Amino acid sequence: MMQGLDPKALRRLNTSVTLRALAVESEPIGMSALAETSGLSRRTVELILDSLVEAGWVTELDRVPTTGAAGRPSRRFELRAEHSVLAAVRVSTLEASAVVADVRGRILGRATRALPNYFDPASTLDITAELVHEALAEAGATVDQLRAGAMAAGGAIDENGVVQRLVHTDEWEGTDLPTEMAARIPMAWFADNDANLGALAERWRGVATDHENVVWSILGNRSGLGILIRGTVHRGFQGAAGEIVEATPLGVLTLDQRPVAFLSSPVEAERAIAAAVLDKARAGDADALAQVDEFVQHITTILTTVSWMIAPSLVVFGGGLESGADLLLPRVRSALRAARAPDIQILASSLGPDGPLIGALKFVLDRMDTELFGPLMPTA
Numbered sequence: 001m002m003q004g005l006d007p008k009a010l011r012r013l014n015t016s017v018t019l020r021a022l023a024v025e026s027e028p029i030g031m032s033a034l035a036e037t038s039g040l041s042r043r044t045v046e047l048i049l050d051s052l053v054e055a056g057w058v059t060e061l062d063r064v065p066t067t068g069a070a071g072r073p074s075r076r077f078e079l080r081a082e083h084s085v086l087a088a089v090r091v092s093t094l095e096a097s098a099v100v101a102d103v104r105g106r107i108l109g110r111a112t113r114a115l116p117n118y119f120d121p122a123s124t125l126d127i128t129a130e131l132v133h134e135a136l137a138e139a140g141a142t143v144d145q146l147r148a149g150a151m152a153a154g155g156a157i158d159e160n161g162v163v164q165r166l167v168h169t170d171e172w173e174g175t176d177l178p179t180e181m182a183a184r185i186p187m188a189w190f191a192d193n194d195a196n197l198g199a200l201a202e203r204w205r206g207v208a209t210d211h212e213n214v215v216w217s218i219l220g221n222r223s224g225l226g227i228l229i230r231g232t233v234h235r236g237f238q239g240a241a242g243e244i245v246e247a248t249p250l251g252v253l254t255l256d257q258r259p260v261a262f263l264s265s266p267v268e269a270e271r272a273i274a275a276a277v278l279d280k281a282r283a284g285d286a287d288a289l290a291q292v293d294e295f296v297q298h299i300t301t302i303l304t305t306v307s308w309m310i311a312p313s314l315v316v317f318g319g320g321l322e323s324g325a326d327l328l329l330p331r332v333r334s335a336l337r338a339a340r341a342p343d344i345q346i347l348a349s350s351l352g353p354d355g356p357l358i359g360a361l362k363f364v365l366d367r368m369d370t371e372l373f374g375p376l377m378p379t380a
Helices: 007-023 030-038 042-055 121-139 176-185 194-205 257-265 268-282 286-309 321-338 352-365
Strands: 058-061 077-081 086-092 095-102 107-114 148-152 163-165 187-195 214-218 224-229 314-317 345-348
Touching: 007 030, 007 042, 007 077, 007 194, 030 042, 077 187, 086 121, 086 352, 095 121, 095 352, 107 121, 107 352, 121 148, 121 176, 148 176, 148 194, 148 352, 163 321, 176 187, 187 194, 187 352, 194 214, 194 224, 194 314, 214 286, 224 257, 257 286, 257 321, 268 286, 286 314, 286 321, 314 321, 321 345
Parallel strands: 086 148, 148 187, 214 314, 314 345
Antiparallel strands: 058 077, 086 095, 095 107, 214 224
16 A cells, blocks of 8 residues: 555546546547556556446446457457546637547537637636536536636746736736636636647657657747756646746847747637738749748757756647648758757647647546546445
């Protein structure tokens, strides 16, 4: 037994570990494999699974004989992903969005709405909560099925989900995002910076699955970094890690109003301007190509510093930069080699605008606990 844990706490921990292991499996899993994955004894796993099956959280499937295998076929189990649902929300300066997903992270419903006044946290959070209900309705789920949720938002957000700092406004500073959301939709809530969650998503479902040290970057009109070190979000002091928009000597905002920089703008019309320049560049227009090269030099300067200070094995372009990947990636790679930066990979996000929302779902799953997601194993 782990020191410091009473039997009840140990059963809760073991059940949580089993639920986590089941949640990440896309196929039914046998008891022996589950024991190996979870690190628990076969007997412990058997007791937990029997409890979860009885409570309706897990389904035991028919045994399937294995060709050439002697003895009785292994018992197989599968999480009933529809038993509970999770919510993920994202708030940006112009709109809020919400998704509802099953406990494997499969999105079942979504809703989006423009924000009339981002600088009013109370009304913005009210709208965000309404969007969760709209996403629930689209998913065909009920509030009773909701178990937990997470919010992706801008700014320096600490490990407790409190906004410590947000560039250009102090209206959000001190806002306890999990507490505020729980007041509107009573359940466990978590919160983190949207770039951090973008990085988490890429490692879970995107281009960073083979990397532990990752930087997810949005650069241009909007700038920020999400940082994973050894596969874990690195927030730094008061959640400030990656908030490079505040680092004046880096000159992050030098080109924020240039057409190509609008790739990362939240304004649709500005993104269209960037797209038009890129189309011209693809067609060989000299002026458009010069604008692309200027932007590449700008972000290479930033990434050269990042490559030495953080030394990730991978930098992911997200937040809109992925739409210009065909032009940006080869040029940035070449410029980094010329700058003799570490030989890091540069890839475009494969998740697009959903990245931070998918990361928020993963954020919840990483905090899966039986108090939120299921029953305790009965006392022997």
